Amino acid sequence: MTRGPRAHGSPVRLMSAAPPRSGPLQAAIEALARALAYPAVAGTGAEAGIAAVYxxxxxxxxxxxxxxxxxxxxxxxxxxxxxxxxxxxxxxxxxxxxxxxxxxxxxxxxxxxxxxxxxxxxxxxxxxxxxxxxxxxxxxxxxxxxxxxxxxxxxxYPVEGRRIHLACNATRVRAGAGRHEESPVVLAQLLNLIATSDRRFWPYPDLEYLSAPDPLGDDARWELTDQVLAIVSRLAPEVLGRVTAALPSHPPGHEPHPLAARARCFTEAIRAHASGDFEAFLSLCAEFAPPGPRHLPRAARHLAERLPLKAVTGTARR
Known part of the structure; x- marks a missing residue:
């Protein structure tokens, strides 16, 4: 699917709250710029590329x-x-x-x-x-x-990545049509499935296959997570909490899976922006994009587009 308009058809927004301290803003700008500087992995969602695999x-x-x-x-x-x-x-x-x-x-x-x-x-x-x-x-x-x-x-045939991609597209269409009731839970289930390969998270059991699933490579997991988060950014603000509520929590003393942790951080950042909590939004932006090649370029771009216009000029439009 081609990239659609931003959530709710709105342009890049400036926050109405008082400007934040320069430290948190600078940290957010640097983190997102770093995330956007890495080259994107091959697109798992490209149908022509998937066909070539076969x-x-x-x-x-x-x-x-x-x-x-x-x-x-x-x-x-x-x-x-x-x-x-x-x-x-x-x-x-x-x-x-x-x-x-x-x-x-x-x-x-x-x-x-x-x-x-x-x-x-x-x-x-x-x-x-x-x-x-x-x-x-x-x-x-x-x-x-x-x-x-x-x-x-x-x-x-290997189909796991492709069916997740297709489920993403179906949910994107529904969210774009304003149908937000089912979308948050489906997106959370897809994020859980991508991170864990646990088939109980596949949101459409009547469309489940009987044979063993083919494994997803690491690049495919990050690319598919990025696809899902791009759709999360288009959800109505009032339903974003349902995404984080459906993501698994991790036991005390155990680190969450990095994909699940980044998904939760992104969703909370979008929620903070929607509610006008500028300080929390900037803090979550910095946390979302730690140093390293594991990156989510679409999601990082959606966060960068929500920075103040001056920051967007230097970061999101690169």
Whole structure:
């Protein structure tokens, strides 16, 4: 999904409270600038990149004719998505529909069909999203998640990161449509799932696969956490507490998982900003971005955009 407008359509805001001491503000600016200076990891959410992961399987398991057909459908789909991202939604939707028609007419095996269909469903969801049809967008994304279940159970494809990405997109659409009742708990469950790989946190048990989950790499965990936190930043302020309430607490004397700790810190920072607690917001910004390469660039940018305008000019717009 492409990046949408800031939460509630508002521009970068200045706090109405009295200016903070220069120390906390400077610490927040330096921490966020440091976080934004690191290069981003490869995007786990890029459908084209995910499809490339499957290329070895396609070459090994499918016929030459099936592989060529899937490549053609993929090229048509990606051109359609690029047009939609550029604002040419009708032209993009036409290409996505052409890819769907090609797949519908194709005489191919079940594995090839399900694999191609899984990406087409996600592409159709994006078209619905850009066309302001949130219900249809969410429905298509859940269809794509269902195809992930088929790919895992029947053929052993790695799908864990992709289904989390799709669930993020579905929740983003719902939050963007002002449906904040379910979103906070789903986002917290996804954060817990990413940090722990405990399948009881998967928010859609009717779409769970039966086989063992494929492991998420460390880069994928940080990238997916960043995706979820970008959606948290768009939630209505009054429901943010439900996200932190659903995050696990850690026993006394034990350090929390770094992903869970950063997620809690980010959510509390967004809450502090929404409530006008400037000192707490700056303190949490500094805590959110400790030194080191483990970073969450989208989330850091959302925090930087909430700094006073002078600080934003030097930090968030780099």
């Amino acid at each position: 290329s070895e399987r396609i070459t090994r398991d499918l016929t030459v004719g099936e592989a060529r057909l899937l490549e053609s459908i993929t090229e048509t789909r990606e051109r359609g998505l690029a047009l939609c991202r550029a604002g040419r939604i009708h032209a993009g939707a036409t290409l996505i529909a052409r890819a769907r028609a090609t797949l519908t007419r194709a005489d191919i095996g079940e594995e090839a069909f399900v694999l191609s269909d899984s990406f087409l469903c996600a592409g159709e969801g994006f078209v619905h999203f850009k066309s302001d049809r949130p219900d249809a967008a969410v429905s298509s994304m859940f269809e794509a998640i269902d195809r992930c279940r088929d790919l895992r159970d029947a053929w052993g």
